[in-house]
Amino acid sequence: MTVTLRQLRYFKALVEAGHFGIAAERMHVSQPALSVQIKELELTLGDRLVERLPREIRLTPRGRAVLARTERILTEVTELESAARRDGPDAVIRLGVIPTVAPYLLPAVFEDLAARGQVRLQLREAQTATLTAELLDGRLDALLMAQPDRDPRLAAQPLFEDRFLLAGTAPRLARVAARIEHLRPALLDPDDLLLLDEGHCLADQALEVCGLDRNALRVDLGAASLATLCRLVAADHGLTLLPELALASECAASPEIALRRFETPEPRRVLALVRRAGAADEPWVRDLADLLTRAGRRVQTAAAQRA
Template sequence: MERGGRKEKSDLLAPAIGLAYGKSMNLSVKQLRYFVALAETGGFVRAAERVNVSQPALSQQIKDMEAELGVRVVDRLPRGVRLTRSGREVLERARRVLAELEDLERAARLARGLSGRLRLGVIPTVAPYLLPGALTRLRARDLTLDIRVREAQTEILLDDLETGRIDAVVAALPLPGPGLAAETLIEDRFVLAGTQARLARWAEGREALRPAMVAPDQLLLLDEGHCLADQALEVCGLRGRGRVDLGASSLATLSGLVAEGFGLTLLPEIALRAETAAAPGLALRRFAAPEPARALALVRRAGGDDGWAPPLAALLRDAGAELLRSARAVCP
């Protein structure tokens, strides 16, 4: 379809899926997105809700897609749909095509630098502390910047980064996998947290406090899957979780537990200002040098047109530095 002398984006797709069937295809991006939604939700009603169209409209697009391909991609069942063998192959290719299109759109959107729409992923042990200051700085820099933030664990965010659903991730190093470019933001040191009485008993007779001295049955950690939990075990030289481990879902929950006397935990410096304000019974103690720490970085896919990354990293680094200054005032 021609509009204003230019072809619509949905009509510019190379017939990547159709190549498998030996003929040219005139599939649209809309049809591919509708089909992926149908495959992932398992039903026409739920798929229509996801892509915000009527169920008959989505159903017709799937029929048109099948007619164009010359194969049936789903079996219509009384309670949903089931992918056919051809449908599974089409789904794999459709996802690849949509990921490439997302990548193309991202590159065009950010080619001018830090402008347009920015989709940023942040891990949960960083997001509530770094984002308020960072977003304030981003807004002050450009009020027109459309910022979308996703908070999730590292593994999920890296998958989103690989498939083009987000542009960059703020996470702790090191990160697995090739094809990533990382720009270090700050060194976030770990501090021992508990009640004043428990910390005094634990530190009694010790001149230099080191992470390896923390008893496994005293250490409370985040749920498995949080990289901070693995880092805490590593810096304390522990291979597993202690008997008192409650597997908290957030640093706020951990801080509340240890403030009430349920053991000890390690808190990153960027969380100290917020968590000591929220849990007045929380006491802190620094380790002897070299203090254990994690390196936070801005991570993106390597090899792209990333003129937007340096100014974003500078803003995030500035917001992080402010948190570190306040942490060292709370716990010198």
């Protein structure tokens, strides 16, 4: 018998799930079918890979060594499949984009694509955790997102900085100005602050720069989109941190919104092009990074004229 990619994928899924039943569901097969493949893999390699406990599995020393090789092999296979698809005459780059970037940057990106035709994109908009999982599984080629924390599975190329401004109605901002002469995020009243739902990296970044825990907020809206949040701010229900990238679009949609810049150093996020660690440095990566950076700077130039 020989080791198959199916067996390796099932083995990796089993380790990640920690349970045969859960792994079988994730791989869309029956539990007996997955169990047979794992047993055949163990027979081929001549050793047990997992200890079968009542409620979980545990890797054996041999299993840990095989897992490390399995991950390297599957990564190489994913890269091979992606390269073959991208090198064809109808090559398309599958790009994931977070929701607090997609509606504000993509129109400018497609404007450049129409003019230059450097790369063809297939887009996927979702929250950071979902996109990261799909990138690691090979369903996406790259992500446009806030630069992630250090993760050995990911490689991030910084593109540009996106500064945060304080958004609210003019009267509410005037009250803030009367209380805070030199505006810094940590000086904001948590009772005034409105943020996106958990799972949005923008909400996590806003909490971090303000030095807050979500439990400290008087109103936890669970707003699903930045557009919804801005409508609430325009109706004078509170304040929010608005990324410069979204400024022109959201202020045009809600003219009641006024803005105030923070003192230097201004709070910001770094947007990055993220790929799987160890992926080949292909020409499209540089072209896409340049395209996204140019589009971002153009949107920010337009935003600077408003605030």
